[in-house]
Amino acid sequence: MSEWRIEFSPFAIRHSSFTMLYVFHGPDDFSRAEKIATLRAGLGDPATAEMNMALLDGRTLRLGDLRQHTDAMPFLAPRRLVIVSGYLASLSGRAEGGEGDSAKTIANPSSPDKSEQLQALLDYLGRMPPTTDLVLVETKSLDRSHKILKAAKELGGEVTLFAISENLPGWIIRRATEHKAVIEPGAADLLARRVGADLHTLNNELEKLALYTAGQRPITKADIDLLVPYTEEADQFGLSNAIGQRNARRAYDQLRKELDEGSNPMAILGSIAAQIRALIEVKDMAERGMSPAEIAQAKGWKSDYAATARLKEAANFSMARLEQTLEMLLEIDVAIKTGRMDSLLALDTLIARLCSR
Structure with missing residues (x-):
């Protein structure tokens, strides 16, 4: 008579005696997805993993609904994996994609009703079956004072901030x-x-x-x-970035490329003006003591790298020169529109002035 055995993965055996709480927060969805894929692989073969994993939308989730999945026993495996997205944001009263989604971080709830719901979740976490791993996913960063962070620490859970690298x-x-x-x-x-x-x-x-x-x-x-092809965004800002770096050769090459592709000279002039205004803005923020991370948040950029790159370009110009350049752009705009200056000649002259050392 043959012996019937179930093979469990080493990961599952190692963690089979206690509940594991994971809190993944921050905008780096790439690194987060890799981490979740590792957890999923720990469930064993794909067929078994599929039967023992649940993906839940936290925006409309109630604790009772969550418990139906976390309290369930695993099937032909030692553990279950339950992944919930946006639950903490929903409990804060700022469900992502809805009204009130402008907050930079996810804070503790301010309303009594939401506070009670969060406390009910916290109370339940310590009573979850030891066969369940729960992953709470948020695309925004959690406020440092958020109660879930303290709870995760007390329960021996894992908290990971997935921030997009500024470098x-x-x-x-x-x-x-x-x-x-x-x-x-x-x-x-x-x-x-x-x-x-x-x-x-x-x-x-x-x-x-x-x-x-x-x-x-x-x-x-x-x-x-x-x-690696130029993206639409890279094409759009290629000339402006070259000017910001005071790279005359690259700026002229990009100008010819944009003109050959049919770009309107006035639209190009507008993009240069937008770049100068952006440099003035980030330079002013930096002079007021704001860090690249704070500037990126204020501007709504996805990473600190965009702010760092703009600050590097802004360092090539004094504030006085940037402001003078903006005034010159306005004068050129009027001169072109009144027929006193040819638009192509104006762009060539402008690049020469901006990129001169």
Whole structure:
């Protein structure tokens, strides 16, 4: 007579005697997704994992509904994994995507009703079955005083802040090693500027670049120029960024590219004016003592890297010169519209003045 056995993963056996609470918060959905994938893999084969995992929308969730999933016994496995998105934001009264979603962090509830609901959740966490792992996911950062953070610590849970790195080139260099590749610092900076803070796209591009170089040599700027297309956003700000860096050659090349593609000279002039205003704004914020992270939050940017890049560009100009440039742009705008100046000549002259040392 054959013996019937169930094989459990080492991860599951290691954690089978106690409940594990995970609190994942912050805007870096790429790193968070990788962490959740690791937890899911710990459930064993995909078929078993599917039967023992629940994905819940916390925006409309009640504690009773949550308990139906967390109190359930695992099926042919030692553990269940329950992942809830947006529950803490909902309990704070600021459900993501709804009214009141402008808050920068998720705080403790202010209303008595929501406070009671949060307390009920906290009271329940210590009584959850030891066969359940609960993951609370929030795309915004939790306020440091949030009660769930203290509860997680007391329960021996894991709290992870998934913040998008303010040093994107550094993230790219580290991530390249995951693909068994090496990327030159200048190439990492170019890739960061071309793609932006979209870590999913950055990872995909790194995978492509790693396959292309096949570990035979470092990834270079030339590889990125060959394989990584300009995004619409990179095209839109390419000229403005070149001016911000006072790179005349790149600025002229980008100007010709935009004109060849049919861009209106007045629209180009408007984008330059917007760049100068942005530099004035971030420079003023920095002079008032704001950090890159605070500037990024105030501007609604996804990462500190955008603020750091703008501050680096703003450092190339004095505040007086930026303000004088903005006045000059207004004068050029009037001169073009009244026929006193040719628009193409005006753009050439403007770039020469802005990029001069």
